[in-house]
Amino acid sequence: MSKPILEVDNLQVSFKMSAGEVQAVRGVSFTLNKGEVLAIVGESGCGKSVTAQTIMRLVPTPPSYIKNGSVMFDGKHDITKLSESDMEKLRGQEMGMIFQDPMTSLNPTMTIGEQIMEGVRKHQGSSKEKARERAIELLNLVGMSNPVERLSQYPHELSGGMRQRVMIAISLACNPKLLIADEPTTALDVTIQAQIMDLLKDIQEKTGTSIILITHDLGVVAEMAQRVIVMYAGKVIEQGTLNEIFYDPRHPYTWGLLRSVPRLDSDSNSDLASIPGTPPDLFAPPKGCAFAARCPYAMKVCLEKDPEHFTASDTHSAACWLQHPDAPKVERPIEVGVRSNG
Structure with a gap:
């Protein structure tokens, strides 16, 4: 290669x-x-x-x-x-x-x-x-x-x-x-x-x-x-191929980004999803996960320790404690994908 x-x-x-x-x-x-x-x-x-x-x-x-x-x-x-x-x-x-x-x-x-x-x-x-x-x-x-x-x-x-x-x-x-x-x-x-x-x-x-x-x-x-990197608060929080990020995203921030995109196949009367809150102050970044304050799935460890990148495949990883083998199972929000012509 x-x-x-x-x-x-x-x-x-x-x-x-x-x-x-x-x-x-x-x-x-x-x-x-x-x-x-x-x-x-x-x-x-x-x-x-x-x-x-x-x-x-x-x-x-x-x-x-x-x-x-x-x-x-x-x-x-x-x-x-x-x-x-x-x-x-x-x-x-x-x-x-x-x-x-x-x-x-x-x-x-x-x-x-x-x-x-x-x-x-x-x-x-x-x-x-x-x-x-x-x-x-x-x-x-x-x-x-x-x-x-x-x-x-x-x-x-x-x-x-x-x-x-x-x-x-x-x-x-x-x-x-x-x-x-x-x-x-x-x-x-x-x-x-x-x-x-x-x-x-x-x-x-x-x-x-x-x-x-x-x-x-x-x-x-x-x-x-062909590949996508998702950044948040100065860090890479998820990366993978186009299909992995769009159809199998692993980080709650990526879920929020994808859900905020208008879709032609969704109910036209439904509200456009948004990510509540604001990014952290990079004068003094938090010691734990930078997204924890905005994340509905945040756990105690998220506030105390920055997550490592957990591998989902040879090309896909996400820096989220939900990907730890001992983490509670969370059901991903529906309709997170964005349709690709590729």
């Missing part, structure tokens, strides 16, 4: 603030295989975007700092130990990122063509003419109409969906081995969201690029991902 393209081991990232230390990422570990789409899901503030931006070394330092752990890329680069100049060689060439809001990510003073060509010329040493040809090729790849005309336009002249296509083109300019898509459809309407996700899926199938998809939209996950 080929070596994973990415191996994250016990990653811990904190922010030094005037009020104290915010423990944003608290011991995250996972792998990403070559050609795989891995989704990281969870509510706002769970640490998924900080994890992604740490992999790209884009989190400002200070106030952030990596307390512990390693991020091994392509079996030869520990991202946490590389200098900024070495990271600049990796970013764009071997690692690309699609950000949440293309309007704030694109440079308003540069044309679309200049922004796409910049990475090609820097990393591949291409001439201006060759870079221009590559830019046109990329705009065609992402389904942009009139690509030659678009080269001379500025971001404010394009719609939100078109700007996001330009962001994808920039991230793919040098055929990266890893692509991180951080909430790539957040600022778009539903119709354009579907088009962008179809585009990403098509590009992944054509190029074989490994993708980390950061999202809170489980419908998007069902369309694209």
Whole structure:
């Protein structure tokens, strides 16, 4: 079996603030295989975007700092130990990122063509003419109409969906081995969201690029991902294949996420389920399970000791004391699955 393209081991990232230390990422570990789409899901503030931006070394330092752990890329680069100049060689060439809001990510003073060509010329040493040809090729790849005309336009002249296509083109300019898509459809309407996700899926199938998809939209996950990581309060609390997470979830937080998704096959008059309460304060995380205060199944041990990951299969594990062999049996809520086209 080929070596994973990415191996994250016990990653811990904190922010030094005037009020104290915010423990944003608290011991995250996972792998990403070559050609795989891995989704990281969870509510706002769970640490998924900080994890992604740490992999790209884009989190400002200070106030952030990596307390512990390693991020091994392509079996030869520990991202946490590389200098900024070495990271600049990796970013764009071997690692690309699609950000949440293309309007704030694109440079308003540069044309679309200049922004796409910049990475090609820097990393591949291409001439201006060759870079221009590559830019046109990329705009065609992402389904942009009139690509030659678009080269001379500025971001404010394009719609939100078109700007996001330009962001994808920039991230793919040098055929990266890893692509991180951080909430790539957040600022778009539903119709354009579907088009962008179809585009990403098509590009992944054509190029074989490994993708980390950061999202809170489980419908998007069902369309694209092969494996899913569920994060809560800076930790991975469950991970498994798409079918394992959607149809055999083991953590009460995952149950809550899945039950909060509207379903076409449910009673239209029924209330949409929600998870009561709020996430814990990461200035002072609880010593036990971070979800215990919101969990209807919490036991005494949940408040006192952080659970280990209990294995359900070779690919599926959950950090929940309910999975302990001696734990009381709990009946999982019905209708936790989200239908997938996969």
